Amino acid sequence: MSTFETILPVWNAIQQRFHDMVKGLQENDLQLQLANDSATVGYMLRHNAEVEYMFAFWFFGLPMPEELKVLTSRGSAGSPAVFTNLNELIQLLEASNAHLIEGMSGLPEEKWHETMKCPIGPSTPLEAVGRLMYHTGIHSGQISFLRKYGAVSQKEWVQ
Numbered sequence: 470m471s472t473f474e475t476i477l478p479v480w481n482a483i484q485q486r487f488h489d490m491v492k493g494l495q496e497n498d499l500q501l502q503l504a505n506d507s508a509t510v511g512y513m514l515r516h517n518a519e520v521e522y523m524f525a526f527w528f529f530g531l532p533m534p535e536e537l538k539v540l541t542s543r544g545s546a547g548s549p550a551v552f553t554n555l556n557e558l559i560q561l562l563e564a565s566n567a568h569l570i571e572g573m574s575g576l577p578e579e580k581w582h583e584t585m586k587c588p589i590g591p592s593t594p595l596e597a598v599g600r601l602m603y604h605t606g607i608h609s610g611q612i613s614f615l616r617k618y619g620a621v622s623q624k625e626w627v628q
Contacts (some may be wrong), residue, residue, distance in 0.1 A: 472581040473573055476598055484566050487517075487605050489610065491518075491562060496555045501615040510615055511552030512561060513608045516541035521565035524601055527587040528594040531573030534564075573598065 493515060499511030519539050525531040533539075540550045552558060571593075581595045592600065600611075 471578050472595060473576065473578075476573070476595070477570070480570070480598060480602065483602050483605055487609050488559075488562060488566070489612040490609060491559060494555060494612075494616075496553060498616055499553050499555060499558070500551075502614070508611075509552065510612050511558060512541060512550075514558040515550075515552045515613060517605060518558070518565035519606050520604060521569045521601065524597055525569045525572040527589075528585060528592070528597040529569070529576050531568060531572035531575070534568075556581075569601075 494510065499514070500509050502509045502512075519537075519541050522533045522537060523539070523542075526533050576594055582593050584591045584593050591601075
């Protein structure tokens with residue numbers, strides 16, 4: 470069994486849960502954020518998709534779509550963009566996931582364990598997929614937290 474065939478079911482399981490959660494959001498959820506933090510739920514969703522596109526390029530050699538503008542790479546404080554269209558974000562996440570899977574499926578078996586240099590530091594493609602899984606999990610947990618405490622978190626959060 471190839472590395473891709475081994476990793477794909479795990480990747481798909483994590484992505485399915487994340488995408489199901491996203492599809493359960495309401496548009497007003499996209500603006501939830503903690504006081505003293507500029508990252509909204511909408512920002513996190515956009516960021517997650519952009520990171521998948523970046524990893525597809527860095528580790529699997531699949532160029533990002535020409536029409537994609539990376540808007541979250543400088544952090545939420547550095548981005549004036551606001552992401553409030555749930556359907557657009559869902560479509561972007563579905564497209565970034567398909568793009569990454571396409572990149573992973575085309576990587577020769579011998580390349581999965583070769584360390585590559587990239588802007589986030591040296592890593593193998595296999596390690597990169599693990600990092601993406603972790604990244605998605607982090608944002609999924611943050612979004613769940615914001616949905617649970619969102620009414621409190623909008624300007625009333627006390628540390």
